[in-house]
Amino acid sequence: MDQPNILVVDDEGDFLETLMKRLQRRNIPALGCSSGEEALQLIRTSPFDVVVLDIKMPGGMDGIQTLKEIKKVRPETEVILLTGHASIETGMEGMQSGAYDYLLKPILLENLLEKMAQALERRGGAAQRAQSERIRSLLPKG
Amino acid sequence: MDKHLYSRLQTKIILLTLAVSFTPLLLLGVMIYRQFAAMYVEKIREQIHFRAESRADAVDLFLAERTAILGAIADTHSLAEMAREETLASCLAIMNARAGAFVDLGVIDQHGTQLAYVGPYDLAGKNYYEQPWFGQVMSRGVHISDVYLGFRRLPHFIIAVRRQEGQRNWVLRATIDPELFGRIVQVGQIGKTGDAFVVNREGILQTQPRHSGNILEPSPVRPTLFGKQTMTVDGALLGRPGVLYAGTWLKSADWLLVVSGDVEEDLAQLFSARTIQTLIIVGGMLAIVLTTIFTTRTLVRQMIQAETRLREMDAQLIQTDKLAALGKMAAGVAHEINNPLAVILQKTGWMRDLLEEEDLRDSPNFREFRDAVLKVEEHVERARKVVHDMLGYARRMEPRAEAIEVNRIIDQTVDILKNYARNNSIDIRTELDPALPPTTGDGAQIQQVILNLVNNAIDAIGRNGLIVIRSEHAGDAIRISVADNGPGIPEHLQRKVFDPFFTTKNTGKGTGLGLWISYTIIEKMGGTMTLQSKPGEGTTFTITLPIVPPPPQ
Ligand SMILES: Nc1ncnc2c1ncn2[C@@H]1O[C@H](COP(=O)(O)OP(=O)(O)OP(=O)(O)O)[C@@H](O)[C@H]1O
Ligand SMILES: [Mg+2]
Numbered sequence: 001m002d003q004p005n006i007l008v009v010d011d012e013g014d015f016l017e018t019l020m021k022r023l024q025r026r027n028i029p030a031l032g033c034s035s036g037e038e039a040l041q042l043i044r045t046s047p048f049d050v051v052v053l054d055i056k057m058p059g060g061m062d063g064i065q066t067l068k069e070i071k072k073v074r075p076e077t078e079v080i081l082l083t084g085h086a087s088i089e090t091g092m093e094g095m096q097s098g099a100y101d102y103l104l105k106p107i108l109l110e111n112l113l114e115k116m117a118q119a120l121e122r123r124g125g126a127a128q129r130a131q132s133e134r135i136r137s138l139l140p141k142g
Numbered sequence: 143m144d145k146h147l148y149s150r151l152q153t154k155i156i157l158l159t160l161a162v163s164f165t166p167l168l169l170l171g172v173m174i175y176r177q178f179a180a181m182y183v184e185k186i187r188e189q190i191h192f193r194a195e196s197r198a199d200a201v202d203l204f205l206a207e208r209t210a211i212l213g214a215i216a217d218t219h220s221l222a223e224m225a226r227e228e229t230l231a232s233c234l235a236i237m238n239a240r241a242g243a244f245v246d247l248g249v250i251d252q253h254g255t256q257l258a259y260v261g262p263y264d265l266a267g268k269n270y271y272e273q274p275w276f277g278q279v280m281s282r283g284v285h286i287s288d289v290y291l292g293f294r295r296l297p298h299f300i301i302a303v304r305r306q307e308g309q310r311n312w313v314l315r316a317t318i319d320p321e322l323f324g325r326i327v328q329v330g331q332i333g334k335t336g337d338a339f340v341v342n343r344e345g346i347l348q349t350q351p352r353h354s355g356n357i358l359e360p361s362p363v364r365p366t367l368f369g370k371q372t373m374t375v376d377g378a379l380l381g382r383p384g385v386l387y388a389g390t391w392l393k394s395a396d397w398l399l400v401v402s403g404d405v406e407e408d409l410a411q412l413f414s415a416r417t418i419q420t421l422i423i424v425g426g427m428l429a430i431v432l433t434t435i436f437t438t439r440t441l442v443r444q445m446i447q448a449e450t451r452l453r454e455m456d457a458q459l460i461q462t463d464k465l466a467a468l469g470k471m472a473a474g475v476a477h478e479i480n481n482p483l484a485v486i487l488q489k490t491g492w493m494r495d496l497l498e499e500e501d502l503r504d505s506p507n508f509r510e511f512r513d514a515v516l517k518v519e520e521h522v523e524r525a526r527k528v529v530h531d532m533l534g535y536a537r538r539m540e541p542r543a544e545a546i547e548v549n550r551i552i553d554q555t556v557d558i559l560k561n562y563a564r565n566n567s568i569d570i571r572t573e574l575d576p577a578l579p580p581t582t583g584d585g586a587q588i589q590q591v592i593l594n595l596v597n598n599a600i601d602a603i604g605r606n607g608l609i610v611i612r613s614e615h616a617g618d619a620i621r622i623s624v625a626d627n628g629p630g631i632p633e634h635l636q637r638k639v640f641d642p643f644f645t646t647k648n649t650g651k652g653t654g655l656g657l658w659i660s661y662t663i664i665e666k667m668g669g670t671m672t673l674q675s676k677p678g679e680g681t682t683f684t685i686t687l688p689i690v691p692p693p694p695q
């Protein structure tokens with residue numbers, strides 16, 4: 001897997017960095033960036049199957065705005081929202097804007113992988129389905 | 143407002159009310175009195191005027207009669223006859239029989255020598271030539287004298303007539319009984335204070351007045367003030383304010399007959415005699431005073447009550463506001479906590495990833511590392527749960543609206559906790575209103591609230607106690623109460639127990655979110671939650687939920 005098809009967007013540097021290391025260790029081809037603007041630029045250049053997107057990113061576009069832009073550029077992209085705010089309302093707003101699902105921070109990696117696998121499966125292509133299978137195999141059974 | 147202010151307000155209202163009600167009353171009283179007094183004065187004026195007139199007539203008649211009879215005796219007898227005492231005595235007897243009031247009778251020749259005399263005094267042979275009356279009768283023919291002392295040194299007056307017999311004149315003179323005359327005049331007295339007397343031109347008293355002064359002393363009346371006709375004069379002119387004087391000049395003598403009335407004293411007597419009326423008036427005033435005080439007291443008490451109620455409502459409003467603000471703040475704080483927690487969790491995850499590697503597995507401290515990482519994750523989870531609880535309820539979705547039966551929810555909740563309670567020797571009883579109507583709401587959330595309350599009650603009691611859960615239909619609401627006989631909540635903490643994170647329990651045992659979450663849930667449903675607690679006796683939490691009838695199927 002050379003071309004990363006998963007994008008993680010979070011303004012919290014320590015979080016992003018560690019999450020990326022853990023994904024890499026599991027051979028999941030992911031790319032990280034720390035703002036909505038950056039993410040949009042990347043997406044315009046090349047498509048991503050799944051985008052993991054933090055909702056609250058002060059100082060720039062927030063997750064919901066970024067999500068709406070992504071959906072305009074590449075509507076087929078599956079977006080998983082992350083929120084530190086246990087706010088059902090923003091989660092719902094995200095779902096209505098086309099997000100695949102949302103997770104509450106702090107997250108366990110297992111939960112994120114599970115959601116990623118589901119999202120990939122939903123993307124539907126053969127490559128995606130294979131990747132989904134591989135990710136599922138990383139998860140503990142049961 | 144403090145007590146002091148209220149009592150000042152009360153005094154002000156009372157004084158004002160009394161002033162407002164008494165002022166017109168007093169004014170009216172004074173006016174009525176004035177009018178009455180004026181009428182009364184007028185009445186007395188008329189009365190004494192009439193009396194003076196009629197008494198003057200009577201006195202004139204009295205004097206005219208006596209003068210006439212004296213004249214008739216003189217005309218029908220010669221001096222020679224009259225000079226004999228027997229004749230004189232029989233004449234006096236006839237005169238007294240016909241008219242009366244004659245004291246004595248004397249015959250005086252033209253030189254003033256008394257030729258004969260019958261009467262109680264020893265006056266025979268006295269010479270009257272120098273006496274003023276003698277001159278008068280000699281010149282005028284008839285004369286009624288002023289009262290004087292004369293030879294007998296006693297106040298009296300005389301009627302004298304002159305008879306011409308050829309070349310000679312002689313005088314027949316009679317003394318009138320001054321007391322009898324005085325009595326005839328006094329018939330003119332009116333009431334208890336009135337007086338009637340006669341004065342001469344100089345104002346000297348000719349009869350004994352009832353009240354002040356003596357015969358032959360000057361009277362307060364100045365005869366020059368009185369004209370030909372009967373007249374009334376105000377006593378103020380004579381230095382006797384409040385007294386009215388009516389005067390009529392007599393026709394037969396140069397005397398003024400005066401009738402007086404003391405209006406002031408009369409009025410005073412009149413009013414002091416009306417004790418019953420005075421009592422009624424005083425009683426009425428007392429009633430006004432008492433009513434005013436009573437009404438004002440009631441009014442002020444109601445004001446105090448209204449203020450207390452308002453203050454309680456304010457306190458409740460502040461409580462609600464405070465909790466809402468806390469909710470908002472908690473949401474912000476949650477984000478700030480969850481982000482670092484997320485980082486920590488990724489870091490420990492990374493550490494676990496690395497611990498998987500062979501060389502580390504063989505390290506002697508591998509277990510220590512792994513346990514430490516697991517402990518960190520455990521505590522991250524604990525922190526996460528607190529934040530989640532806090533937000534999960536506070537910013538929960540709108541409560542579901544399903545048909546619920548509160549009694550069933552209570553029974554289910556009791557079932558969950560019964561065993562746990564029994565192990566602690568705590569009895570849970572329910573007193574449920576069987577006629578409780580169904581309502582609409584979020585059953586799970588209501589159960590959560592009841593669970594929180596009963597859990598708190600169990601915690602508060604510790605061991606051995608009683609919890610009573612009641613439901614009742616209260617108007618358009620359902621009331622649920624959870625009462626325990628635990629230690630109660632100290633007064634100063636009663637407002638705090640609803641605050642998030644307020645707990646008196648040990649760390650790990652309670653987070654202090656139970657009541658806050660419950661309060662928020664009930665509030666979202668449009669209900670209220672209050673507590674009554676007496677330290678040492680127990681605590682009762684009361685929930686009121688508006689009844690929303692479920693739509694018919
Ligand atoms: N029935 C009661 N009798 C006496 N004190 C009570 C009662 N209910 C609540 N309290 C007091 O109010 C405090 C707050 O209660 P609350 O339910 O909010 O938190 P908690 O029970 O301490 O913790 P949590 O419910 O979050 O586990 C309690 O710690 C206790 O001191
Ligand atoms: Mg963020």
Ligand SMILES: [Mg+2]
Nearest residue numbers: 594598656657
């Ligand atoms: Mg509790």
